[in-house]
Amino acid sequence: MVSVPLSILGVSVLGASCFAAKNVKEKRKEKHNGGPSASANESIPNFEYEELESATNYFDQSNKLGLGESGSAYKAVLSDGTTVAIKRLSNNPMQSMDAVLKDVDLISGIQHPNLVQLLGYSIKGSEILLVYEYVPNESLDHFLGIANKPILSWDMRKNIIVGTAKGLAYLHQESIIHGDIKQRNILLDENFTAKVADFGLARFFQEGGTRVGTADGRNLGYLAPERHIRGNSTEKADIYSFGMLIIDIVTGKGTAPFLRNVGCSLQTFITKGELSCQIWSFYLSDNLAECVDPKLRGKFPKRDALRVLNIGLVCAQASDELRPPMSKVVKMLTDGNCAIPPPPHPAPFDL
Structure with missing residues (x-):
């Protein structure tokens, strides 16, 4: 089992x-x-x-x-x-x-x-x-970057991203903040449909003296820059975490390890609010396709992959005011005619 x-x-x-x-x-x-x-x-x-x-x-x-x-x-x-x-x-x-x-x-x-x-x-x-x-399949983190696990196809990844976005948008519509979006909090059912879990934890752990997502260093890369300073959970912080989750799913890697692998130190990422140095450089050079998980062996629609990565960059930008609401994110993911704004350069975050 x-x-x-x-x-x-x-x-x-x-x-x-x-x-x-x-x-x-x-x-x-x-x-x-x-x-x-x-x-x-x-x-x-x-x-x-x-x-x-x-x-x-x-x-x-x-x-x-x-x-x-x-x-x-x-x-x-x-x-x-x-x-x-x-x-x-x-x-x-x-x-x-x-x-x-x-x-x-x-x-x-x-x-x-x-x-x-x-x-x-x-x-x-x-x-x-x-x-x-009871959800029979494992969490998303058991299928990304793990050896001897079935490789998620592009269609499966896209469906997981869209499903997670819809679930998170519904929570925000109900005035509920998740506070801990990451791979381990995305369950996959028998059809690999995404089911968001553990929403509502943020306030509880802040009051209890433990900041959600910091107990395990692997989760630090999901936290919005402002959360590292103020600690409070907001809808905009959820959107940032979702953007980082998109990058995880498309690249097939964990956020914090990915940042280290491309030469962008996690400490710099936390204190300066920078996204992935490498992904940003690929974006500028119009080579975002090189970021897609090599396990897919090129079996993915390039235009769609670039569009999804672009949405991830727009969500996970340092300025919380520039992050789109989840309802808009869902529309960008599901409507190919919906314009996606170019992500601004990940400017330093003022401490």
């Missing part, structure tokens, strides 16, 4: 301040050995803790899907035969139970084919379990 990293297995419910204010109907009661328990909106199932515990074989290591910043995830089969992924959240003293329930309620209403779906929850004492749809 394919192992799926935790960090991509679901939607965080711990970023209430990232969401638009809504009226939430809540109910609270005491149960489970005297510990506090609560209910969110009646529209989302409140599973019995014991049922989920049993479905994971009491959180047996053989069912563990991964370990991430917010806790552990397990594969589970419910009593009706449905296979799901259960996230066992780490204790978070920063959040009240009311705040958690509001987030559960809000996220339960987020449904889009390119977003991982929250199916239910369970609370016992201070422990919170979240139930998500």
Whole structure:
């Protein structure tokens, strides 16, 4: 069975301040050995803790899907035969139970084919379990730059890029900031359709003292220059990360290693807000096609590849004001007649 990293297995419910204010109907009661328990909106199932515990074989290591910043995830089969992924959240003293329930309620209403779906929850004492749809394929990072993995065709890469863009645009439409766009947070289903996961983490980890994406140095290259200074997540920072993700998918490499390989130091990239020195030089010399993953062996439509890379450059530019909104990015990706502005030179970012 394919192992799926935790960090991509679901939607965080711990970023209430990232969401638009809504009226939430809540109910609270005491149960489970005297510990506090609560209910969110009646529209989302409140599973019995014991049922989920049993479905994971009491959180047996053989069912563990991964370990991430917010806790552990397990594969589970419910009593009706449905296979799901259960996230066992780490204790978070920063959040009240009311705040958690509001987030559960809000996220339960987020449904889009390119977003991982929250199916239910369970609370016992201070422990919170979240139930998500189970996505059978691995995350995107298991198919880029990894030996002995199937090579993603150009059509598959383009569909993943477009699907991710649509999912992110929907989140922004709902006033939800993702805060941690990267390869590991893009799940691929049985048809290699992209499903964005782990949105809403940014605020939670900032309050908890850990900046999302910095726990693993490999993720630094995804963060917008302003986030390295101010730390706050914004829609524009999401767009920057998405631009870097496009470059990853087209080149077939990880962002931070790619920057090092082309002679643009990661420290310079972080402090100056420069994109990839090499990709920019290829853009100026009209040789962007040389950046496309050599594993494709030239089997890709050059014009389309250049257009997609150009969109990546436009999204991942130092000035947040010049980055287009995700709705516009989707249009540029799906409408060949939609004009793409030339990306400005990646000017130094003022500290």
